[in-house]
Amino acid sequence: LQQQPDLVEQLKNLNIDSAKNYSNTALSFPNENIVDFYRNLIADKLSKLAEIDYKVIYEALETVNSLEKGDLSIPIPRILRGKKGVNPREINHEWAAQLSNKDSEFYIPFIKTCKAAEIFIAFYFDTDFLIKNTIPLVASKKENYGSMKLVENKRIIIEFSSPNIAKPFHAGHLRSTIIGGFLTNLYRFMGWDVVSMNYLGDWGKQFGLLAIGFEKYGSEELLVSDPINHLFEVYVKINADVTKEKEEGIFTEDDPESTNNKARLYFRRMEDGDEQALKIWARFRELSIEKYIDTYARLNIEYDVYAGESQVPKEKMDEALKLMHEKNLIHEDKGAKLIDLTKFNKKLGKTLVTKSDGTSLYLTRDVGGAIARYEQYKFDKMIYVIAMQQDLHTAQFFEILKQLGFEWANRLEHVNFGMVQGMSTRKGTVVFLDNILNDTRDKMHEVMQKNEAKYNQIAEPEKVADLVGVSAVMIQDMQAKRINNYEFKWERMLSFEGDTGPYLQYAHSRLRSVERNAGALFDDLKTTDVDFSLLKDECAGNLIRIIAQFPDVLRVAMKNHEPSTICTYLFRLSHQVSSCYDILWVAGQEKEVALARLALYSSARQTLYNGMRILGLTPVERM
Numbered sequence: 191l192q193q194q195p196d197l198v199e200q201l202k203n204l205n206i207d208s209a210k211n212y213s214n215t216a217l218s219f220p221n222e223n224i225v226d227f228y229r230n231l232i233a234d235k236l237s238k239l240a241e242i243d244y245k246v247i248y249e250a251l252e253t254v255n256s257l258e259k260g261d262l263s264i265p266i267p268r269i270l271r272g273k274k275g276v277n278p279r280e281i282n283h284e285w286a287a288q289l290s291n292k293d294s295e296f297y298i299p300f301i302k303t304c305k306a307a308e309i310f311i312a313f314y315f316d317t318d319f320l321i322k323n324t325i326p327l328v329a330s331k332k333e334n335y336g337s338m339k340l341v342e343n344k345r346i347i348i349e350f351s352s353p354n355i356a357k358p359f360h361a362g363h364l365r366s367t368i369i370g371g372f373l374t375n376l377y378r379f380m381g382w383d384v385v386s387m388n389y390l391g392d393w394g395k396q397f398g399l400l401a402i403g404f405e406k407y408g409s410e411e412l413l414v415s416d417p418i419n420h421l422f423e424v425y426v427k428i429n430a431d432v433t434k435e436k437e438e439g440i441f442t443e444d445d446p447e448s449t450n451n452k453a454r455l456y457f458r459r460m461e462d463g464d465e466q467a468l469k470i471w472a473r474f475r476e477l478s479i480e481k482y483i484d485t486y487a488r489l490n491i492e493y494d495v496y497a498g499e500s501q502v503p504k505e506k507m508d509e510a511l512k513l514m515h516e517k518n519l520i521h522e523d524k525g526a527k528l529i530d531l532t533k534f535n536k537k538l539g540k541t542l543v544t545k546s547d548g549t550s551l552y553l554t555r556d557v558g559g560a561i562a563r564y565e566q567y568k569f570d571k572m573i574y575v576i577a578m579q580q581d582l583h584t585a586q587f588f589e590i591l592k593q594l595g596f597e598w599a600n601r602l603e604h605v606n607f608g609m610v611q612g613m614s615t616r617k618g619t620v621v622f623l624d625n626i627l628n629d630t631r632d633k634m635h636e637v638m639q640k641n642e643a644k645y646n647q648i649a650e651p652e653k654v655a656d657l658v659g660v661s662a663v664m665i666q667d668m669q670a671k672r673i674n675n676y677e678f679k680w681e682r683m684l685s686f687e688g689d690t691g692p693y694l695q696y697a698h699s700r701l702r703s704v705e706r707n708a709g710a711l712f713d714d715l716k717t718t719d720v721d722f723s724l725l726k727d728e729c730a731g732n733l734i735r736i737i738a739q740f741p742d743v744l745r746v747a748m749k750n751h752e753p754s755t756i757c758t759y760l761f762r763l764s765h766q767v768s769s770c771y772d773i774l775w776v777a778g779q780e781k782e783v784a785l786a787r788l789a790l791y792s793s794a795r796q797t798l799y800n801g802m803r804i805l806g807l808t809p810v811e812r813m
């Protein structure tokens with residue numbers, strides 16, 4: 191296949207220096223992102239024609255998400271910036287005519303047409319040019335197509351999932367896992383040094399309770415074989431004891447013999463660093479993590495760091511408390527220490543910073559934890575993926591860090607999300623991630639078995655069922671804006687039709703089969719020059735227009751942190767591929783034609799593959 195032409199060079203030949211003209215707020219990457227090449231072209235001509243600054247135009251160019259409306263568009267009022275006496279609804283017609291007139295000095299090369307509508311000018315790229323450039327670009331970048339080095343030497347910590355040991359892994363943790371995994375992939379793809387971190391809920395009085403419970407109900411064997419479920423069982427039983435003691439009045443409030451009090455004392459010892467008390471807790475933690483590692487691997491997630499509330503250094507919390515005092519942020523109320531954040535933001539309220547018994551709080555652990563993380567990692571950015579139920583908590587500790595004077599406090603970002611309703615397994619309520627994934631795999635397996643002929647062709651059906659099942663869960667979660675709540679629906683999620691995970695997997699496996707069926711021809715692609723002029727059909731042009739947008743779509747997702755941006759894109763891509771199948775046959779065609787079409791399908795396949803990988807899916811070969 192042809193080498194990708196150097197588009198930066200092409201711009202230079204047109205006297206456009208993409209690096210010089212546009213390099214402050216966001217970099218321009220014409221050789222990675224063809225849309226950037228066009229941004230430069232358009233900015234160059236339109237700035238000269240309208241006598242408006244190049245950068246103003248460049249930044250005002252917007253991506254368009256329906257092909258009928260063009261490939262890029264510009265809202266004229268934004269570049270006029272209140273200029274008197276110019277009507278955007280008239281000037282846009284005048285300008286569009288000049289920009290698309292071959293005889294004008296302002297004619298934009300490689301553009302099919304410019305259309306004025308309402309307050310916009312829409313630009314339609316020349317699809318011959320796109321085909322000639324995008325296909326070799328994708329073929330040469332392969333798994334890296336879409337990647338741009340947006341930053342140099344920048345580090346980000348992404349904290350996500352963060353379940354609580356011995357408590358259920360609920361839908362909130364699932365969403366955090368999926369979104370956080372996606373962000374980790376995306377930031378890495380765009381050149382960031384990412385530290386992925388799981389901040390386990392592994393500290394607090396409940397671990398005293400769990401230790402007491404384990405003495406009473408624990409089984410060494412079950413702890414080793416199935417720590418997560420077993421610890422939860424123990425926790426439920428010991429909690430029932432606490433409730434029973436209370437209800438039946440077996441002990442008075444602070445009878446040293448009450449389970450509650452034993453637990454409190456036990457945790458006290460843990461906080462004081464008593465080795466004996468910490469030993470069993472450390473085992474609970476380690477065995478749980480071991481198990482988590484395997485489960486996360488099913489979602490293609492591998493953490494760099496298993497941190498946790500227990501790991502927050504006491505000195506950092508003390509340091510923070512000392513600072514709070516120094517800055518006069520603290521006042522006492524009936525022995526408790528409070529911080530009043532309403533001075534900074536009414537909504538943040540007043541909140542407790544130490545408990546009367548001196549043990550630490552969730553909030554202070556987050557404050558101390560952030561300080562420790564900064565000291566260790568010197569991050570340029572840190573993202574917390576936490577459910578919106580904790581919006582207040584997160585805003586509080588962000589504000590505290592800011593008030594304590596840490597200049598890096600403005601590098602923290604909360605990526606939040608809404609709730610999932612009705613997530614349950616066959617047996618009832620969902621308890622752990624593994625249970626959800628196993629259940630989905632089994633259901634997917636049943637669906638697959640219904641098509642016997644196909645089923646028999648699959649080498650490892652269980653494994654495929656797992657991968658497709660995982661995609662079903664993940665896509666259902668990622669296809670709408672994060673903040674929306676959604677309902678967990680088995681039927682819909684596992685369907686091969688409509689915008690679902692299995693549909694994307696199906697689209698990918700079908701493209702793979704086009705490549706497989708082409709046999710030797712597919713190998714020829716690597717060495718042969720393809721005659722791109724054979725790709726004249728409109729559906730091919732539309733497909734390449736979508737493929738060309740991929741890097742740009744990723745950059746949008748970097749800004750809004752919405753996996754749905756990529757999901758929506760991948761569905762558009764898959765739909766367009768599927769409308770090409772009827773028209774652009776590969777089988778039974780003349781070699782040159784078959785090769786050109788195959789090259790197109792191959793770049794569609796690669797793009798779909800890359801997008802799915804970023805979302806965290808494993809694209810399947812057959813299904």
Ligand code: ARG
Binds near residue numbers: 352576
């Ligand atoms: N373990 C917490 C929970 O399940 C979530 C932790 C979120 N992260 C944080 N830094 N507070 O509610």
